[in-house]
Amino acid sequence: MQQLDLQVIEQALKWSDEGQDVWLCTVLATFGSSPREPGSWLVATADGRHAGSLSGGCVEEDFLARLRDGVFSEPVSQLRYGEPDGPDGPRVRLPCGGLLDVLIERLSPGQPTRDHLVQLQQALTGHQPLLRRVSLDGTAAELHSDNGLGPRVESGPKGYWKLRVGPAARLIIAGISPVSEACAQFAQALGFEVIVCDPREEVLTDFSLPGITVKPILPSQYIADGHCHEATAIVALTHDPRIDDLAMMEAVRTGAFYIGVMGSMKTSRARAERLQRIGGLDEQQIARIHMPIGLNLGSKTPAEIALAVMADIVRVRKGTPRHEV
Template identity: 65%
Template sequence: MQHLDLQVIEQALAWAQSGETVWLCTVLATFGSSPRGPGSWLVARSDGRHVGSLSGGCVEEDFLERLQDGEFVDRIQVVLYGDAQGEPRESRITLPCGGILKVLIERLPANSMTLDQLETMQSALRGQRHLIRCVNLSSGETRFDVDDGLGPRVVEQIEREIVHLRIGPAARLIIAGMSPVSASCAEFARTLGFEVILCDPREEAFAGVDLPGIEVKHILPSMFISAGGCHAATAVVALTHDPRIDDLAMMEAVCTSAFYIGVMGSLQTSKLRAERLHRIGGLSAEQISRLHMPIGLNLGSKTPAEIALAVMADIIRVQRGRSRDAL
């Protein structure tokens, strides 16, 4: 499964290319508890077909019902859900978590301007570059600025009636080698919204294994990585205990901008691997320091599923910029 953001934009693009007007909804802000954060997307057609999520249920149902009733004809609109002070139609929705959701709704007709916008957003999500999409809340006019990828996903400039929406590469997990831990890790990552790519040239390693929603490539992971498989939102994990797969993947991964690189093994195994990567692979001390080994949080994990949980928890920790001491 692709990352949800990428799924939303690619579906919006496909509908627009087929001549359909689409409505792109973006969570601008949340107040109190909320199941979805700022920057979350949903795209819909006039018949109610949709991809993405805003709240996990109630808000989507209300929006789609109103859309099919012919509402949201304006080029751009901001709606508050869960606001007791809002307009009667808006205030009828009370979020189960007691929060308030501020949603930007854009009607995008199937024209060249819409196609250009969606293609630009798609390229950013696929790892080409970081962008800020600037939207004028009065006119609906948009533009793209180059970005460094740092900062909150949504920044509102209330006085100028402009909102800045940060767009960056979709989170990707490259799993080097098939193993029971790899299978569990892939499933966890897919559930967390990662685009998951599992690389292993050994077709027999997949016998009897079903991995729905996971992209499987029967090549050496090092080849996929060296061919440009990593971007700044990529995590690379090696989970086989086979140095022919694990070591080569690590040697290529440290030459990329991947935000997390980890390999499974005990403290002793990790020490020996570091020496081997330096002696044979020619990795510098700085490159070796990028490797998380042993991989994952120290949860006392024993089973493949427990190890996979520790791995994904550590990846999320790094992705969110949290130190281990802060846990």
């Protein structure tokens, strides 16, 4: 989904550089079924050209028709779809019977707009995640540094929205195993960029998943080479200390938002002792590692363990405390 967001911002930048006003639309909230999550974007010009999506078909058609009619002349406005009978409501009822709230920003061409869009582009391509603060009073949107964790959209107490912008989530899997394979498939379905690292020729031969990047290299080396950003999760799933322990030693030196390694409570205590004694990790670094990894779902099979792992990664990325799961 972030790849589509990048296309939206790059198109907005191109149109703005051509001297055109652009309307940047953000999905704020959905109630009921919706194919696009909060934080998703659509950008459009006054003549109806557009990139991205808000929901599908009828919603975009109604918005673009209103835009051509000059409805959205204010710097910032807000629109709710799904209530066609309400005062000033859209003319569209969603097929699912749900509601869709949309934030609409009119961005005039010029250096401030260009600078803003370039910073969004950089955040989406792996630079520092950003928090956009958009006020409903029409003042210029502000950008602040962010850790990338938490809901993509949050409402502020004084009439503004907080919108998180960052690179596509990346999952680095240290080592190939049946759990690794299941985890890679779950992660890919969730929209993660998935990279599997393993130097062992005997396991690489039979491992091939469409859309999954495989690196025939020690995971620790790949991590040390700087392939992690704040939207990266690193998991070790082999039960082989030569792969798992080395990966953890390097992972804690990165800004990865999630680090975890598979093993029982007994195995995890022994690993923590090794990481301190051999790897020189301190207590704060050890505390960053989720071990045992994943939510306690009573998992037994590789698919169940992978589900527990990915559920925990999503929980942390969404900023949900463990006790609320």
